[in-house]
Amino acid sequence: MAHLKSKSGSLLIKGGHLVDPAAGVNALMDVLLRDGQVAEVAAPGKIKGGADEKFDARGLMVAPGFIDLHVHLREPGQSHKETIVSGTAAAAAGGFTSVCTMPNTVPVVDTVEWVVWLQSPERGAIVNVFPVAAATRGSQGVQLSDFRGLQSAGAVAVTDDGKPILDDNIMREALRLGGELNLPVVQHAEDTRVTEGRPMQEGANSFRMGLRGQTAAAEASIVERDVHLAQQFPNARLHVAHLSASDSLKAVRRGKKNRVRVTCEVTPHHFALTDEDIRDYDANYKMNPPLRSASDREALLVALADGTVDAIATDHAPHALHEKEMEFERAASGITGLETALGLAITRLHKQHGIPIARILELFTAGPARVFNLQGRGTLARGSVADVTIFDPKKKWTFEAAKSLSLSKNTPFDGWVLTGKVMATILGGRVVWRG
């Protein structure tokens, strides 16, 4: 668990429109935060007694602090790309009060010591950091890591992200043991035996660009296998990371119907872009999984709306300029995403495709909290943690990568005009970022 000290004292958020999907609230409400918790939620003007500070939220939306299940903060070992300080600053600017960090660092976070290190106050995190630990030693896919110890130290899930767990027996064992501990196993679903040397989705654009394309089956086949394996253990918890393919959704739906405990996340870039958007061999359009076809994107939009998808996660993957500005097939995969997530969701999911704001916020709050068992978070019900995101759902703004708080500027969204801007991020009752 995070070690950030919440300040004693009180903050009254007045006049805002509270959207708390977990509590079923979608109305004008005042929210009183006290001693790091939500003390009271009531109709405007009904909260009696004073507060040390007030926040005028008239015209703004007030939501539980956003939770990102999939973030690369690059520490330990790759602080030229990002640090916990810079990455959590970008998170705060994007409205995220909690980020779950991927273990594919240098070294891999596969020991209790590194899980503790990540959460130490010395790291200077600006928002809550919840480590996801490696599922196998060194993420080599051969021998399971010490799930029990890692979980006791604060790991909220295990994964070999960046790589899949391909071996059927290892994956089965991970799901079995994870199930005993109620610990989600997060799979980066990619059959690397068929994606090697294929840096984008197969389609008209890959042919035109002269790049070898991979098919969506490289992802879906692994999701299908994993759902099948998870079905063997009633308590197993499978979470599909950055799901991008239509056929993967079919497997997830089938699993959910058959009471398999399977959840999934979708990234903003996969719901905002397709493989046809890749141009000029700009590696800021290169990510893994790759941008998919228009029909895959359509399927994601349906699944985001109908409840199949549990969370929007950014897969924030910072890389230095020199790791991106090179031959497309050699360039590093991944883009930054923390600061553009809400704007993309409101612009694309709400304005363009009519998904209600309350559903979008569920994907940023209650959904992810449920996926990784983050107790007391993802809601602003009385007694929960005083992590709050306040945003203006109508405000138009231009995202400028150069001004990003992330150390890295690798994003395809530079210069995009987005609707929906974070105005304040509150952590444990304390404002940590103001727009």
Add this chain to the structure above:
Amino acid sequence: MEEAARGSLLDIESLEAAELLTLLRSARRMNPLRPRPLLRGKRVVLLFYESSTRTRSSFEIAAKSLGAQTVLVQASGSSIEKGESLLDTGDTLRAVGADVIVIRHPSSGAARVMAAHLDIPVINAGDGMHEHPTQALLDAYTILQHKKSLKGLQVAIIGDIVHSRVARSDCHLLSKLGAKVVLCGPPELAPDLAATIAPGVRVTRHLEDALRGTDVVMLLRVQKERLAGLKIDLNQYIVRYQMTLARLKLARRDAIVMHPGPINRGLELAGDVADCPQARILEQVRNGVPVRMAVLARALGK
């Protein structure tokens, strides 16, 4: 991504028909036997990450015919072997005084990435499976020596389309200038997707279909190393797709036979097809020089 410097030639796809025709007209005025010192004092760097006979030598002769100095940098024997990045190599060549960089690279898009980074023109001499724009220009130049116009012509491109940068550039160029293109080969080498590359391009599996009524028969090298991965039976390929004198009769009587080289006699074409009167393969090579002279002159604003 930054724009490439003026005069760069990165692909055919982004050029308009008028620009292509201007280049072809300019090429007709170029003659390596009558040198014109248009580029006197200019430095042309030939940066070759892959082996090449035709393209490299014809760029070199073209540059020298225009009075430029040339420097050849190859991957082996340079700092590239020591792991220098593409862009650092570009900066280095710029710093030593290159006025234009001609680049051949195994990765699709390499020329574009370098051009976006530099303020001097970059000429793509072939990037991965993407494009080979000067080859397409010399192909058009060669066709136009035998046909009045590209408009309305039928060009059959036969063989390994999927791995071919020549095929992609030719499709764009021929489409822009009004020719119909028929791509022909087994699905592994000529996927249906290939028809999406440009208007007026279609795919067929049947050689007879591709040849009937065609004005130009363009053969591509079968890249044996790639076939292995695709599990294609070479003998089967020969049976179905090898160009023979008998099959050539299906094409128009005045059809010409082209091949970007290097040719594999006995594989994509029977040996006697390479030497038949309709073959223009060496003419293509010869035409590479004036075409590249025109491209270099354009690069440096002459």
